[in-house]
Amino acid sequence: MELVTSVLAIAVFAGASLVYAAVGEIVTERAGVLNLGVEGMMIMGAVTAFAAAVASGNAMVGVVVGGVVGGIMALVHAFATITLRADQVVSGLALTLAGGGLASFLGQRLGPGGAPLVGMVGPRFHGVPIPWLSDLPVVGPALFDQDVLVYLLFLVVPAVWFFVARTRPGLALRAVGESPQTADAMGIGVYRVRYLATVFGGVLAGIAGAHLSLAYTPGWTEHLTGGRGWIAIALVIFATWDPRRAVLGALLFGGVNAIQFRLQAEGTTIPASLLNMMPYLLTIVVLVVITRFEALRHRLGAPAALGLAYDREERT
Amino acid sequence: MTAPFRIGLEKRLDPPPYVRWLVPILSILVALGFGAVVIGLAGADPIEAYLQILAGAFGSPAAWLDGEFYAVSETIVRTIPLILTGLAVAVAFRMRFWNIGAEGQLVVGGVFVAWVALFLPELLPGIPQTPWVYLPLMAVAAILGGALWALVPAVLKAALEVDEIITTIMLNFVAILTYQYLFTGPWKDPEGQGFPGSAPFPEFAWLPRIGGRVTLGLFLALAAAVVVWLVFDHTKLGYEIALTGENPEAARYAGVRRAGIILAVMLLSGGLAGLAGFTETAGISHRLQQGLAIGNGFTGIIVAWVAKLRPGWIVLVAFLLSALFVGGDQLQISMGLPASIGAFFQGMILLFVLGGDVFSRYRLRIARRAHVISAEG
Numbered sequence: 001m002e003l004v005t006s007v008l009a010i011a012v013f014a015g016a017s018l019v020y021a022a023v024g025e026i027v028t029e030r031a032g033v034l035n036l037g038v039e040g041m042m043i044m045g046a047v048t049a050f051a052a053a054v055a056s057g058n059a060m061v062g063v064v065v066g067g068v069v070g071g072i073m074a075l076v077h078a079f080a081t082i083t084l085r086a087d088q089v090v091s092g093l094a095l096t097l098a099g100g101g102l103a104s105f106l107g108q109r110l111g112p113g114g115a116p117l118v119g120m121v122g123p124r125f126h127g128v129p130i131p132w133l134s135d136l137p138v139v140g141p142a143l144f145d146q147d148v149l150v151y152l153l154f155l156v157v158p159a160v161w162f163f164v165a166r167t168r169p170g171l172a173l174r175a176v177g178e179s180p181q182t183a184d185a186m187g188i189g190v191y192r193v194r195y196l197a198t199v200f201g202g203v204l205a206g207i208a209g210a211h212l213s214l215a216y217t218p219g220w221t222e223h224l225t226g227g228r229g230w231i232a233i234a235l236v237i238f239a240t241w242d243p244r245r246a247v248l249g250a251l252l253f254g255g256v257n258a259i260q261f262r263l264q265a266e267g268t269t270i271p272a273s274l275l276n277m278m279p280y281l282l283t284i285v286v287l288v289v290i291t292r293f294e295a296l297r298h299r300l301g302a303p304a305a306l307g308l309a310y311d312r313e314e315r316t
Numbered sequence: 317m318t319a320p321f322r323i324g325l326e327k328r329l330d331p332p333p334y335v336r337w338l339v340p341i342l343s344i345l346v347a348l349g350f351g352a353v354v355i356g357l358a359g360a361d362p363i364e365a366y367l368q369i370l371a372g373a374f375g376s377p378a379a380w381l382d383g384e385f386y387a388v389s390e391t392i393v394r395t396i397p398l399i400l401t402g403l404a405v406a407v408a409f410r411m412r413f414w415n416i417g418a419e420g421q422l423v424v425g426g427v428f429v430a431w432v433a434l435f436l437p438e439l440l441p442g443i444p445q446t447p448w449v450y451l452p453l454m455a456v457a458a459i460l461g462g463a464l465w466a467l468v469p470a471v472l473k474a475a476l477e478v479d480e481i482i483t484t485i486m487l488n489f490v491a492i493l494t495y496q497y498l499f500t501g502p503w504k505d506p507e508g509q510g511f512p513g514s515a516p517f518p519e520f521a522w523l524p525r526i527g528g529r530v531t532l533g534l535f536l537a538l539a540a541a542v543v544v545w546l547v548f549d550h551t552k553l554g555y556e557i558a559l560t561g562e563n564p565e566a567a568r569y570a571g572v573r574r575a576g577i578i579l580a581v582m583l584l585s586g587g588l589a590g591l592a593g594f595t596e597t598a599g600i601s602h603r604l605q606q607g608l609a610i611g612n613g614f615t616g617i618i619v620a621w622v623a624k625l626r627p628g629w630i631v632l633v634a635f636l637l638s639a640l641f642v643g644g645d646q647l648q649i650s651m652g653l654p655a656s657i658g659a660f661f662q663g664m665i666l667l668f669v670l671g672g673d674v675f676s677r678y679r680l681r682i683a684r685r686a687h688v689i690s691a692e693g
Contacts, residue, residue, distance in 0.1 A: 036416075036481070040663075080667065084674040089414050089481060090621050091670055097614060098663020102354075104656030109358050222656075230485055237482055273497040280486040280493075284472075291478045 007258045008142040015247075015254030016150045017042070017208040017216060021232035022239065022246040023160050024204025028074075029236060030164060031197035032177035032305040035077050036092025038205050039229025040099020041070040045209025047103040047117065050220045051110035053213075054122035062123070063149065063210045070206020071199045073099060078198040082191055085309040096229065104222050117220040124218040125149060125211075147215045149207070153247075156204075161243040173197060177303030180310040190310055205229070234283040240290055241302060253279045325678040335676045340622060343672030344636075347665040354660070360651055372646020373639035389528030391635065391642045393600070396530075397422070397592040398634035399537040401616025403544045404462075404588035406625040410548070411561040411581050417469065417484030418589040419613025420491030421462040425590025426597045427495050428461030429454045430514055430604040433521035433597075434503065450521050455536070455594050462590020463583045465491060470582030474575035492609045499604040513605030523599035533595030538631065540588060545627040547584070557581055589613060611659075618666045637662055 021038050028035050035041075049066030053059045077095050080086040108116040125147035133144035164170040175183040176193045184190050212228070213220055231253055239245035260275050290302075328335075352362035375387035401418045408415035432454045437445055443453075468487060472478035498514070505515040523531040548554040560567040560577050568574065596608055619637055623629035644658025 034481075076667065080671050084671050085677075086670040086673060089416075090617070090666070093416070093614070093617055094663050094666035094670060096663075097618065098660055098667060101656045101658070101660030101663055105354075105358070105654045105660055108654040114359060227489060230489070234482055234486060237479075271497050271501055273493040273500075277490050277493045280489045284478075284483050284486050287482055288472060288476060288478050291476055 003262065005138050005141055007255060007262060008138065009145065010258035011251050011255035012142045012150065013146060013216065013254070014257045015250035016146075016153060017211040017228060018232050018235060018250035018253055019153055019157065019247055020149075020208035020211065021205045021229060022235040022250060023157060023243045024201035024208070025232055025236045026201075026239065026241050026243055026246060027160060027164065027173070027204075028198050028201030029306055030173050030177045030241060030303055031194045032180060032303050032308065032310070033078070033081060033194050033198050033201075034088045034092065034307040035074065035095070035198060035201055036089060036233065037073065037077055037095025037099065037229075038092075038201075038232050039225060039227065040096035040103075041073045041202050041205035042209040042212070042229045042232075043103040043223075043225045044073055044099045044106075045070040045206030046213040046224050047107050047110065047209075047220055049206070049210035050122060050213040051106070051117055053124075054111065054117070054120060057123055059123040059125050059214045060148075062214050063207055066206040066210035066213075067203040068206065070209065071203040074198045074200075074202020074205070075195075077202075078195045081309060082194050082198070085311060088307050088309070100223075107220050107222060118222070120219065122219070123214070125215040147211075149211045149215060157243050157247055164243070174303070177305055180305055180308075184310075184312065190312075194310075205232075208232070231279065234280070237290070238283055238286050252282075324681045325674065326681040328677060328679050331676055336624070339672050339676045340624065340669050343669040344622070344665055346672070347661070347668035350664055350668070351657075351661050355653070355657070358653065360653055365647060365651060365653065368647055368650050369640065369643030371643075372650075373643035386528060387642070387646075389530050391639050392534060393529045394638035394641055395631075395635045396533045396537045396595050396599075397612040398615055398619050398638055399631055400540060400588050400592035400595065401612050402619030402623065402630040402634050403540055403616075403627060404585045404592070404613075405616045405620035406623070406627065406630060407544060407547075407557070407588065408581055408585040409561075409620055410625050411557045411577060413470075413473070413578060413581055413585075414481045415466065415469070415484050415582065415585050416481055416617070417466065417487050417613070418585070418592075418616045419609060419611065420484070420488035421465045421586040421589035422593045422596070422613050423488075423491045423495045423609050424465040425458035425462040425593025426604065426608045427491075427498060427593070428457040428590070429594050429597045430498075430503070430517070432457045433517035434514060434604075437518060445518065445520050447520050447522070447524065451523060451598065454521060454598055455591065458590040458594035459587040460590070462586040462588070462593065464586070466582040466586025466589070467579070470579050474578040488613070495604065495608065496606075499606075503604060505603075514603045516603045517598065521598060522602055523595065525599075529600065531595065531599035533599045536591065536595060540591065541627045541631050544584075544588070548627065553577075553580060589616070592616075615662060618662050621666060622669050637665075 021042055025035060025038055045066035048069040049062035052065035053062030073095055077091050080091045081088045107118060111117045111120055127145050127147055129145040134140045136144065164173060172183065172188045173193055175186065175188060176190050180190045209225065212224055217224065235246050235249045238249040256275065256279055260272055355362040355365045372387060373391045375385060401422060404418045404421065405415060436443065443449060465487060469480045469483040472483055473480045500512045503514045505511065505513060523533055525531050556567065556572045556577055559570060560572055560574065592612060593608065597604065601607060615637060619630055619633045623633040640661050641658045645655045647653040647657055648655040
């Protein structure tokens, strides 16, 4: 029982950044924009959030800065792919590659007085146990003894789900991702919706990075995100574009992390790298299953116009 | 109040030929100019930095006169895998098959090479233990490894229409984790004193060097570029690849079998990436160890795209990007700027080339409109 409790708590803690990034990417993709730059936006969010937290002495300032930086990077992607109609796949990859390089560069410059950030100790988020609730068996520590950014997810996930699935602007968002031509004819500003959705995704990716550098692994090291941005993109498919299911997926990915910590502590014979592989293989399996059942895929919400640039003058 | 001018994009119906090469070159220059601003903001002298990158990547005239070509030879060393991964990506991207998995295919190629070099001599002692036999065997193993790894997303796409972007990315992680497991676990050198890596390859499995650390792999990469150029421009397969990429409907009516093309393209693409695993293990590290998965597969995407998927240009762009890597390392030593500046430049170049591409497809049209409206009103 104690094992389940602790694994669950670590899973939530480890999965939080994945939920932020995946929920952001879900909104972006729902508008028909594929942004493969999540990893780059996350790592830029992580480094700038930590730098801002160190400079201001306030971790919350870091979160805001990380979110803004993520949003600015997404704006670059939006400009390239929506206005200039550049290829979405390549633009996103460029964002990831440029972001990774720039983050390493900044990490050596953004400390106080231009010092490197590596190895520096700064403000961070601590767990804030909620009285009574955190004492609940099994789920108590997992849900009610976490940091502020995890608690914020209790609001963000339902809000985004409700917005996408139940509101008029959410309907517009889905229409744009499903058929920009039809949406345009309905009087929806396709470009505006796509810009907003892409920037929103970037802001959440930046906050995801901030959770890493300010809570999960406080501080800055190169390659801090370690491929989490890619996992978030996989989670979007895993969750079939539904924020609620993204939480489940993130718990699974985070849980694998947690179990692996435990197993290593107990001296297991299963190599860590083989265990680490499971989420990636599982993602492929899920992808095959949802593709296999086209009807299922449609009902689950894969945006039909995902990855396609929209050119008003070429409406047919 | 609307602006007096409206800036719009107008499709070029018939792009003039100079646009094709002028736009990318200008884009790269603008990206480097942007890089200068970033260096300036970081508190360093941009001109000094670029001179240092040039010196770090190519050496100096004084050094050349002394017969010292270390810098440029290191740039060529890094160029070799980038040519191969660039070609690998170009083959797939030409038919709009988004193979983001060159990194994993390279790694699996390297693993297959290591297996041949480490275990085949003991398993089949009858095979003559000379470079003449072993190097070709290892190269074939590399191609097989990369092609097999690429076959997974290819089959999933051809048979089930599974999105290749995600599968190739996921398989990168699986490949890298498998390779790390091998050289830290079952293939770990028992005499390595805790050093994580396989035993060294026997010397007959080393790719001969032709100067500095440059190996025969250079000719292999150049030959691969010629082969890909021949396939693209002079074979039916090349035509079908391009046609499928540009217009899948037309390709279908022309009788191109989509599944067959996907499989052929990915076998070729994966094989080329696998070959990069061969030049890196048999030519440089001579064992399986950390450092095989350093992003050459991803940089290959930049190489291929900036080179507009053309084999000849890929060789040039690979050399240019390699110079940025090697020169970037130099910046760290001489000016204390992080070496990662090279990776940042490359990402920026890709972004600017990508964005600049709009000017080869569209023309800027600036129209006055306030006056027109008032004249009519």
